[in-house]
Amino acid sequence: MNQQDLIAQLREDNGTKIVMLVADGLGGLPIEPGGPTELEEARTPNLDRLAKEGTVGLSIPVAPGIAPGSGPGHLGLFGFDPIEHQIGRGVLEALGIGVEVGPKDVAIRGNFCTIDAEGRVTDRRAGRIPSEVGERLVAKLAEGVKIDGVETLVAPVREYRLVVRFRGEGLGDRVADTDPLQTGLHPLAPKATDPGSEKTARVAAEFLRQAKEILKDEQPANFLMMRGFAKFPAISTMEEVYGLRSAAIAVYPMYRGLARLVGMTVVEPGKTIADQFAVAREQWGKYDFFFIHYKYTDSTGEDGNFAKKVEVIEALDAELPKLMELKPDVLIVTGDHSTPSRMKSHSFHPVPLLIWAPATVRPDEVTSFGERPCIRGGLGQILAKHIMPLAMAHAGRLQKFGA
Amino acid sequence: MNQQDLIAQLREDNGTKIVMLVADGLGGLPIEPGGPTELEEARTPNLDRLAKEGTVGLSIPVAPGIAPGSGPGHLGLFGFDPIEHQIGRGVLEALGIGVEVGPKDVAIRGNFCTIDAEGRVTDRRAGRIPSEVGERLVAKLAEGVKIDGVETLVAPVREYRLVVRFRGEGLGDRVADTDPLQTGLHPLAPKATDPGSEKTARVAAEFLRQAKEILKDEQPANFLMMRGFAKFPAISTMEEVYGLRSAAIAVYPMYRGLARLVGMTVVEPGKTIADQFAVAREQWGKYDFFFIHYKYTDSTGEDGNFAKKVEVIEALDAELPKLMELKPDVLIVTGDHSTPSRMKSHSFHPVPLLIWAPATVRPDEVTSFGERPCIRGGLGQILAKHIMPLAMAHAGRLQKFGA
Numbered sequence: 050m051n052q053q054d055l056i057a058q059l060r061e062d063n064g065t066k067i068v069m070l071v072a073d074g075l076g077g078l079p080i081e082p083g084g085p086t087e088l089e090e091a092r093t094p095n096l097d098r099l100a101k102e103g104t105v106g107l108s109i110p111v112a113p114g115i116a117p118g119s120g121p122g123h124l125g126l127f128g129f130d131p132i133e134h135q136i137g138r139g140v141l142e143a144l145g146i147g148v149e150v151g152p153k154d155v156a157i158r159g160n161f162c163t164i165d166a167e168g169r170v171t172d173r174r175a176g177r178i179p180s181e182v183g184e185r186l187v188a189k190l191a192e193g194v195k196i197d198g199v200e201t202l203v204a205p206v207r208e209y210r211l212v213v214r215f216r217g218e219g220l221g222d223r224v225a226d227t228d229p230l231q232t233g234l235h236p237l238a239p240k241a242t243d244p245g246s247e248k249t250a251r252v253a254a255e256f257l258r259q260a261k262e263i264l265k266d267e268q269p270a271n272f273l274m275m276r277g278f279a280k281f282p283a284i285s286t287m288e289e290v291y292g293l294r295s296a297a298i299a300v301y302p303m304y305r306g307l308a309r310l311v312g313m314t315v316v317e318p319g320k321t322i323a324d325q326f327a328v329a330r331e332q333w334g335k336y337d338f339f340f341i342h343y344k345y346t347d348s349t350g351e352d353g354n355f356a357k358k359v360e361v362i363e364a365l366d367a368e369l370p371k372l373m374e375l376k377p378d379v380l381i382v383t384g385d386h387s388t389p390s391r392m393k394s395h396s397f398h399p400v401p402l403l404i405w406a407p408a409t410v411r412p413d414e415v416t417s418f419g420e421r422p423c424i425r426g427g428l429g430q431i432l433a434k435h436i437m438p439l440a441m442a443h444a445g446r447l448q449k450f451g452a
Numbered sequence: 453m454n455q456q457d458l459i460a461q462l463r464e465d466n467g468t469k470i471v472m473l474v475a476d477g478l479g480g481l482p483i484e485p486g487g488p489t490e491l492e493e494a495r496t497p498n499l500d501r502l503a504k505e506g507t508v509g510l511s512i513p514v515a516p517g518i519a520p521g522s523g524p525g526h527l528g529l530f531g532f533d534p535i536e537h538q539i540g541r542g543v544l545e546a547l548g549i550g551v552e553v554g555p556k557d558v559a560i561r562g563n564f565c566t567i568d569a570e571g572r573v574t575d576r577r578a579g580r581i582p583s584e585v586g587e588r589l590v591a592k593l594a595e596g597v598k599i600d601g602v603e604t605l606v607a608p609v610r611e612y613r614l615v616v617r618f619r620g621e622g623l624g625d626r627v628a629d630t631d632p633l634q635t636g637l638h639p640l641a642p643k644a645t646d647p648g649s650e651k652t653a654r655v656a657a658e659f660l661r662q663a664k665e666i667l668k669d670e671q672p673a674n675f676l677m678m679r680g681f682a683k684f685p686a687i688s689t690m691e692e693v694y695g696l697r698s699a700a701i702a703v704y705p706m707y708r709g710l711a712r713l714v715g716m717t718v719v720e721p722g723k724t725i726a727d728q729f730a731v732a733r734e735q736w737g738k739y740d741f742f743f744i745h746y747k748y749t750d751s752t753g754e755d756g757n758f759a760k761k762v763e764v765i766e767a768l769d770a771e772l773p774k775l776m777e778l779k780p781d782v783l784i785v786t787g788d789h790s791t792p793s794r795m796k797s798h799s800f801h802p803v804p805l806l807i808w809a810p811a812t813v814r815p816d817e818v819t820s821f822g823e824r825p826c827i828r829g830g831l832g833q834i835l836a837k838h839i840m841p842l843a844m845a846h847a848g849r850l851q852k853f854g855a
Contacts, residue, residue, distance in 0.1 A: 050535055052515070059518070102485070411481050411489070411792075411801050413827055427824075429833040431516060438517030442800040449798055450514055451521035451534070452544045 052128065053290045056438055056447070060292045065378035065444040067293070068329070068339045069436075071126060072365060073119070073304075074347030074388025076400040076420060080355045087346075087355060087390060088401060089419035091362040095369040096382065096403065096418040103380075103405030105415050106428025108436060110386045116397040122385030123307045127340075128291070128437030129284060136310065137222060137279020143212045144306025148204050150281045155220045155249050158277040159203075159211040160228075161186060161270035162236070170232050175209045175270035186270055187211050193263040199252050206302075209270065213256065221246030224253060226276035236274050249278065286312025287338060291441060296332055298325045299342035308340055322364070326371040333375055341372075347395075350388030358390050379406040379443045381436060382418075399423075399430055406443035455531065456693045459841055459850070463695045468781035468847040470696070471732070471742045472839075474529060475768060476522070476707075477750030477791025479803040479823060483758045490749075490758055490793060491804060492822035494765035498772040499785065499806065499821040506783075506808035508818050509831025511839060513789045519800040525788030526710045530743075531694070531840030532687060539713070540625060540682020546615045547709020551607050553684050558623045558652050561680040562606075562614040563631075564589060564673035565639070573635050578612045578673035589673055590614050596666040602655050612673065616659065624649030627656060629679035639677050652681065689715025690741060694844060699735055701728045702745035711743055725767070729774040736778055744775075750798075753791030761793050782809040782846045784839060785821075802833055809846035 050058075077087035084090075110117045111131045120141050121131030139156035143149075150156050161183065163172040178186075187205040194201055199217040206212060223246040227237045239253035253275060264271045287295040289312070297308030298318045305315045316332055318325050322343055329339050343365055349358035372380070382405075387398040401423045404410060413427030424430075428439075441447050453461075480490035487493075513520045514534045523544050524534030542559035546552075553559050564586065566575040581589075590608040597604055602620040609615060626649040630640045642656035656678060667674045690698040692715070700711030701721045708718045719735055721728050725746055732742050746768055752761035775783070785808075790801040804826045807813060816830030827833075831842075844850050 055515070055518070055535060407485075409481075409795070409799070411823060412486070414824055425828065427827050429510075429827075435516040438515065439800075440517075442517035442519065447517060447519065447800070449521050450518050451524040451538065452541055 052130070052434065052438065053285055055450070056128070056441060057290050059447045059450055060441065061446060061448055062292055063445050065446060066333070066337060066339070066375075067379045067381070067440050067444050068341065068372065068377040069126065069381040069440070070341045070343065070372070071123070072343045072346040072362070072382065072384050074350045074386060074395065075384025076387025076389070076396070076398050077350065077358065078389035078391045078398070080391055086420045087350070087358040088362055089421065091359045091366065093362060093366040093418060095366045095373075097416065099380065099382065099405045100403055100418040100422070101416040102407070102412065103403055103410050104413050104428055105418065105423045105426030106402045107399035107423050107426070107430040108383050108402040108433045109399050109430060110433045114397050116395045117386050118395065119303055119385060120307060122433075123304065125433030126383070126385055126436060127287065127311050128434055129311070130434055134282055134284050136282050138277025139212070139279035140281055141303060141306055142206060142277065143214060144309050145302030146204055146206055146212060147302070147305070148202065148212055148214060150214065151216070152281055153216050153218065153220065154281060155215045155222050156279055157213040157253070157275045159213050159273045159275055161209040161211070161273050163269040164236070164272045168235050170229060170234060170236060172269060173228065173232060173274070178209050178270050180205065180207050182270065183208055183211065186264065186267060189263055190260055194256055194259045196252055196255050201256065211273070213275065215249065215252050217252075219245070220249045220252070222249065222278045222280040224250050224278040226274070227257070228274040228276050236272070239275065282310070284311060288312055291338070291437065291446070293338040294336045295338040295340065296336040297340045297342070298328050299340070300325070301342070301344050304342040313340060322368050323371065326368060329372065330375055346384065347388045350390045351393055353390050353393040355390040378408065379404065379440050381440055383436065402428060402431075402436065404428065404439060404443060409443045409445065455533070455837065455841065456688055458853070459531070459844060460693050462850045462853055463844065464849060464851055465695055466848050468849060469736070469740060469742070469778075470782045470784070470843050470847050471744065471775065471780040472529065472784040472843070473744045473746065473775070474526070475746045475749040475765070475785065475787050477753045477789060477798065478787025479790025479792070479799070479801050480753065480761065481792035481794045481801070483794055489823045490753070490761040491765055492824065494762045494769065496765060496769040496821060498769045498776075500819065502783065502785065502808045503806055503821040503825070504819040505810070505815065506806055506813050507816050507831055508821060508826045508829030509805045510802035510826050510829070510833040511786050511805040511836045512802050512833060513836045517800050519798045520789050521798065522706055522788060523710060525836070526707065528836030529786070529788055529839060530690065530714050531837050532714070533837055537685055537687050539685050541680030542615070542682035543684060544706070545609060545680065546617060547713070548706040549607055549609055549615060550705040550708065551605065551615055551617060552712070553617065554619070555684050556619050556621065556623065557684060558618045558625050559682055560616040560656070560678045562616050562676045562678050564612040564614070564676050566672040567639070567675045571638050573632060573637060573639060575672060576631065576635060576677070581612050581673050583608065583610050585673065586611055586614065589667065589670060592666055593663055597659055597662045599655055599658050604659065614676070616678065618652065618655050620655075622648070623652045623655070623683070625652065625681045625683040627653050627681040629677070630660070631677040631679050639675070642678065685713070687714060691715055694741070694840065694849070696741035697739045698741040698743065699739040700743045700745070701731050702743070703728070704745070704747050707745040716743060725771050726774065729771055732775065733778055749787065750791045753793045754796055756793050756796040758793040781811065782807065782843050784843055786839065805831055805834075805839065807831065807842060807846060812846045812848065
């Protein structure tokens with residue numbers, strides 16, 4: 050029996066509230082040997098108090114040594130095995146901009162590009178055209194493309210990026226990307242890598258043929274490329290597994306999309322973390338579980354800006370009392386992966402993890418929240434997918450297993 | 453290959469002795485924030501010495517977040533995956549009152565109820581009749597019911613609860629409960645949910661028909677309902693997996709039953725832990741493995757009596773030198789789950805674990821036995837099912853794997 054089935058069998062509703070605060074890319078590294086990490090450097094009196102009252106540890110997002118993208122990183126946090134449940138890029142991009150993806154759909158990431166008179170790619174991002182231009186071109190495609198027997202949808206993402214969705218019977222998603230990955234080459238023709246995806250490849254080829262005609266007089270975005278062909282994955286919802294009415298309060302489309310994938314309701318988040326906590330307060334009575342996503346710990350890490358990452362951690366900490374005023378029964382603070390500013394990228398390092406739950410927590414000897422103290426925490430080092438069962442247990446939402 | 457098969461392949465007999473001392477529900481919680489747990493509060497010079505000489509850690513009974521009943525808790529300690537090997541409720545109830553269950557048996561939980569003239573349930577627990585009444589009615593059923601080709605056994609549990617056991621050929625256990633779960637409805641007829649259980653359903657229906665006649669003039673317990681139909685689970689014995697001649701020294705029927713389930717010999721335990729250790733001394737030459745069960749750490753926790761739980765831990769500690777005089781090669785001290793007196797119930801919290809084995813232990817820096825020190829122990833946090841392989845290894849009873 051897998052974890053979801055076991056939890057679904059044991060869960061019960063007792064009206065408790067669980068908050069999962071995900072500081073994206075939270076984990077870090079010292080910028081110089083022997084120094085503190087970003088989280089250790091940051092002045093975080095509120096997180097430190099929660100660490101003292103609660104228990105800490107380290108979360109391994111997927112498996113030892115594996116640096117995850119946002120998709121697997123979050124699926125793990127939601128309690129699903131990220132290796133077993135893989136989500137295609139096209140689906141993630143579509144969900145992120147609010148495009149629904151259902152069982153008959155294939156979603157594809159598109160990007161406008163520039164081709165020369167011979168059809169060779171001269172700019173893979175079409176000069177990073179502004180979003181308004183991207184939106185106009187997407188509208189032109191949506192208006193112009195017609196393919197028999199398949200419903201097409203085209204939607205803008207940002208700048209040169211768009212989503213294409215095909216809806217119809219018999220559309221597999223095993224189609225290779227058309228991006229040649231360097232300039233001076235022709236875009237590749239869509240090619241199926243299994244027989245069940247031949248129709249999708251034909252539909253995509255026809256879409257690209259019509260698009261080339263429609264865009265031919267545009268500059269610099271006179272064509273597009275497709276990648277990340279993906280179908281909706283078979284995955285249970287938060288309600289099915291945990292019986293939790295779940296709300297996502299996330300500013301960025303990707304995380305809203307991931308939350309939708311597991312059946313969360315996406316509520317309007319405002320712009321800042323203070324807004325997000327205010328939204329949690331407004332919605333407090335309507336949901337059992339709140340996923341609150343904070344992006345800036347990741348983006349500052351990706352930028353390699355140690356000082357700025359420290360600053361956004363402190364900014365998050367400063368707002369925490371507003372969240373604590375809601376008196377959640379269980380608060381989880383962690384990240385979906387580490388993004389050390391020294392590496393300027395997602396990394397495989399385990400992520401600091403904090404569980405605060407006044408009714409049930411067994412405290413440890415740790416009194417501050419940071420990578421080193423977390424090594425000595427009571428939670429040990431656990432797979433991210435085990436966090437949700439622990440949250441459910443701390444919330445008193447799991448019956449005893451067996452007699 | 454599963455763990456049992458691997459161990460069975462590598463095991464060898466070298467005459468060493470392993471003792472597993474299970475303090476039921478050992479793990480606890482501080483009764484007030486920042487305070488000690490029951491085990492930390494208790495004065496335990498002997499356990500502390502063993503922790504110092506040995507190595508400690510924490511045992512996760514089933515999986516993170518899962519609070520187990522006694523059945524899965526002990527199966528884990530005996531080295532079996534408690535999710536893979538689930539023991540039906542009827543079998544556990546039977547074991548709990550000392551009713552043996554074998555391969556030809558189906559065990560069922562029964563409860564007396566009250567029905568009206570139309571046969572509708574008016575009280576699902578027959579007014580919680582006292583145990584003496586329950587015992588009298590069980591004797592009446594035991595005397596009166598006769599079913600061709602099947603041996604029936606009826607035994608009282610407590611108040612309105614009883615156990616029914618059918619012994620015969622071809623008795624499956626896929627039969628639905630007959631309790632309609634609310635008053636005003638007729639009890640359900642026993643219904644097989646697979647073809648192999650049709651005979652059991654027929655036998656149960658005949659049992660209920662005769663019982664209704666026998667009980668018709670009783671008040672308020674004039675009928676009974678059946679639930680938790682269960683067969684003896686397919687599970688290997690301690691001898692098959694580990695090659696260990698194993699003795700169980702347990703006072704309470706449930707733990708004797710669980711030990712029998714995995715093929716241990718149940719020896720008469722006396723009444724106190726001192727008696728149990730004396731029995732171990734008497735039986736020392738006859739067995740390789742001794743499972744010694746101490747109940748009171750659980751029952752005091754269930755009662756929410758922190759001070760009393762501290763006291764029974766101290767009482768256990770005080771007797772330990774008598775066990776150590778036997779010079780076991782390996783001593784395991786742990787619990788099947790936590791029972792924090794603050795929660796008055798089994799909980800999911802990991803359980804303090806101690807392995808003492810003078811010939812092979814790699815000591816850690818921990819010098820006392822308690823929840824917080826165990827976090828820093830050399831064993832880390834491990835699944836309970838991994839304890840037996842470690843015990844076998846420390847006993848020198850496992851050959852090298854591969855060349």
